[in-house]
Amino acid sequence: MQDNEAQGAIEKILYMHPGVREAAAVDDGRDGFVAFVVPDQSFLDGISGRGSAGTTLLGKWQKTFDLSQLSKEAASAPVGLNTIGWNSSYTRQQIPVEEIKEWVENTVEDILLLSPTSVYEIGCGTGMLLMRIAPRCERYVGVDFSPVVLSRVREQLQTTPAIAERVEIMERRADDFDGLDENTFDTVVINSVVQYFPSAAYLTGVLENAIRIVRPGGHVYVGDVRSLPLLHAFAASVELFQASDETNGGELRDRIRRRVEREQELVLSPAYFLSLRERFPKLSRVEIRPIRGRADNEMSRYRYEAILHIDRESGASTVDEFLDCAERKFSLDEIRSMLAQNPNKRIGIKRIQNARIARDLAALEAVLDTDAELTMGEIRHTLDEAAEKGIHPQDILDLETQGWGFSVVLSWAACRPDGSYDACFVPADSMQEAAMPAIGWPEPDASEFACTANAPGKGRLRKELVEHLAAHCSQNLPLEMVPHDYMLVDKLTLTPNGEIDSRALLGARTASCRS
Amino acid sequence: MKGKAEIHEFVRELLTASGDDGPLTDDDSLLLSGRLQSIDAVEIVVFLEENFGIDFAQIGFDRDEIDSIDLIFALTQATASAN
Numbered sequence: 001m002q003d004n005e006a007q008g009a010i011e012k013i014l015y016m017h018p019g020v021r022e023a024a025a026v027d028d029g030r031d032g033f034v035a036f037v038v039p040d041q042s043f044l045d046g047i048s049g050r051g052s053a054g055t056t057l058l059g060k061w062q063k064t065f066d067l068s069q070l071s072k073e074a075a076s077a078p079v080g081l082n083t084i085g086w087n088s089s090y091t092r093q094q095i096p097v098e099e100i101k102e103w104v105e106n107t108v109e110d111i112l113l114l115s116p117t118s119v120y121e122i123g124c125g126t127g128m129l130l131m132r133i134a135p136r137c138e139r140y141v142g143v144d145f146s147p148v149v150l151s152r153v154r155e156q157l158q159t160t161p162a163i164a165e166r167v168e169i170m171e172r173r174a175d176d177f178d179g180l181d182e183n184t185f186d187t188v189v190i191n192s193v194v195q196y197f198p199s200a201a202y203l204t205g206v207l208e209n210a211i212r213i214v215r216p217g218g219h220v221y222v223g224d225v226r227s228l229p230l231l232h233a234f235a236a237s238v239e240l241f242q243a244s245d246e247t248n249g250g251e252l253r254d255r256i257r258r259r260v261e262r263e264q265e266l267v268l269s270p271a272y273f274l275s276l277r278e279r280f281p282k283l284s285r286v287e288i289r290p291i292r293g294r295a296d297n298e299m300s301r302y303r304y305e306a307i308l309h310i311d312r313e314s315g316a317s318t319v320d321e322f323l324d325c326a327e328r329k330f331s332l333d334e335i336r337s338m339l340a341q342n343p344n345k346r347i348g349i350k351r352i353q354n355a356r357i358a359r360d361l362a363a364l365e366a367v368l369d370t371d372a373e374l375t376m377g378e379i380r381h382t383l384d385e386a387a388e389k390g391i392h393p394q395d396i397l398d399l400e401t402q403g404w405g406f407s408v409v410l411s412w413a414a415c416r417p418d419g420s421y422d423a424c425f426v427p428a429d430s431m432q433e434a435a436m437p438a439i440g441w442p443e444p445d446a447s448e449f450a451c452t453a454n455a456p457g458k459g460r461l462r463k464e465l466v467e468h469l470a471a472h473c474s475q476n477l478p479l480e481m482v483p484h485d486y487m488l489v490d491k492l493t494l495t496p497n498g499e500i501d502s503r504a505l506l507g508a509r510t511a512s513c514r515s
Numbered sequence: 516m517k518g519k520a521e522i523h524e525f526v527r528e529l530l531t532a533s534g535d536d537g538p539l540t541d542d543d544s545l546l547l548s549g550r551l552q553s554i555d556a557v558e559i560v561v562f563l564e565e566n567f568g569i570d571f572a573q574i575g576f577d578r579d580e581i582d583s584i585d586l587i588f589a590l591t592q593a594t595a596s597a598n
Contacts, residue, residue, distance in 0.1 A: 060554050060557045060558075061554065063557045063560065063561070064553055064554055064556070064557055067556065067557070067560060067571065067576045068576075070571055070572065070575050070576035071575060071576055071577055072575060072577070085553075087553065092546075092547055092548075092549055148572075242549065258534055261534070262533055262534060262552070264552060264554050460534065
């Protein structure tokens with residue numbers, strides 16, 4: 001049987017399974033066929049035994065936030081800095097207040113650079129951003145789904161009447177835009193919230209409305225987004241931190257796999273935000289930036305901000321070329337010399353090794369590569385050297401204030417699984433739009449767009465679906481046609497001609513296996 | 516009123532649902548140890564509200580007070596005597 005006939009026969013069998021919405025069989029040229037499947041959501045909901053798993057998950061998060069504010073400490077938290085419930089995945093204790101403060105202040109600074117005057121904040125929580133940004137705005141609407149959390153904001157506003165007069169607070173879900181007209185605000189803020197959304201589809205619905213209510217020239221700021229390309233590195237770093245010296249490599253691998261599988265939060269690739277440009281014509285540009293700051297925690301290591309520009313003239317990029325740091329191994333001093341020698345030129349540098357997570361990535365690699373019997377104590381011993389590698393993103397950003405005459409912008413749009421980032425140095429006097437120069441950043445290839453989000457709380461269900469599919473194919477196909485692997489994807493990537501992009505799908509699988 | 520055995524059974528189900536089939540004793544840490552996640556605390560709270568009539572909005576909530584089967588049982592006892 002010809003390859004394409006076999007593919008057709010396999011796909012026909014896959015489509016007979018109720019858990020399959022779309023399917024493609026691709027010969028990997030080595031081990032045989034791989035099945036790529038877009039799962040059927042109602043089938044997953046069915047095997048989960050719940051009518052609507054999405055609503056259940058949202059309900060649980062709402063109750064989690066309500067409970068967090070019922071503690072004695074919450075009642076006495078300082079105005080604008082209620083950090084109750086901000087627990088570290090590493091220590092399971094509260095993240096130090098100074099670290100949260102740096103993160104909040106940097107976030108506020110980034111949002112103020114968008115020059116907001118009328119803001120709609122989804123998930124305003126206890127008002128950490130609201131209390132800082134509202135004084136600079138004419139109107140600030142904060143919404144949240146947790147009534148207990150909102151009561152904390154109201155208490156704070158009672159003590160600050162000057163802020164209260166321009167603030168409106170509403171208890172409503174993120175996807176409730178009832179009564180909000182098109183072009184009402186210049187800025188929508190969704191900070192540290194999307195991880196509690198039940199699915200990427202839910203987020204897309206929220207963003208569709210967020211984009212609708214923003215006026216031309218405005219922005220949707222989505223902050224503190226957890227990175228999907230780095231999810232395994234994050235899981236490895238947490239498990240490595242918590243493991244005793246006696247834990248062996250095999251056990252650690254199991255724990256990392258289980259942590260990713262049990263993930264209850266929505267984790268997104270930057271490619272998710274880049275792909276919105278095709279879907280929403282009002283989106284003129286998308287910026288993806290790693291979190292700024294010196295504090296070393298899961299936010300600074302593994303999260304990013306996505307800035308969506310609405311109907312804004314973007315202008316052409318003037319960066320001719322991005323110099324490849326992975327090839328040329330620039331040091332920070334060499335970058336400084338480059339700036340000194342080219343004072344009037346835009347300089348782009350790509351693939352800068354990320355010092356924040358060099359040790360975590362080395363840990364992941366060590367755990368995947370080493371013998372199961374090697375203990376954590378032995379693995380940790382080999383990692384100290386890795387910690388010295390790369391350049392800290394904040395070291396690059398700090399060049400802006402060191403008198404070189406350049407503004408500095410970073411990007412994580414390339415979605416590389418090694419967490420490397422790109423930088424652009426723009427001569428300060430040539431900037432037309434101070435905070436937001438239009439730059440043609442490196443972007444990922446098509447394979448990254450096949451799977452741009454995880455399925456929170458559904459890791460086990462997805463695994464179960466793959467087992468069902470494997471049994472179904474084994475029963476209904478001759479042995480040589482049974483796929484040797486199954487991969488669940490968000491969509492089947494297509495070529496410009498509208499055909500299945502086998503290369504992109506196999507590329508996505510390679511990236512996933514590497515993780 | 517339900518007792519410690521029911522609490523043990525409920526926690527066992529929660530752990531199994533999250534893929535943890537390891538041994539469970541009544542003084543094992545559940546949340547601070549990371550065996551259960553913060554979102555799982557909600558399941559425990561709803562269980563206590565529905566089966567023991569505990570009103571957390573009234574008494575306040577502290578994660579440390581439901582960190583083991585022994586602690587959860589003590590909380591149900593304290594609430595029962597207060598009522």
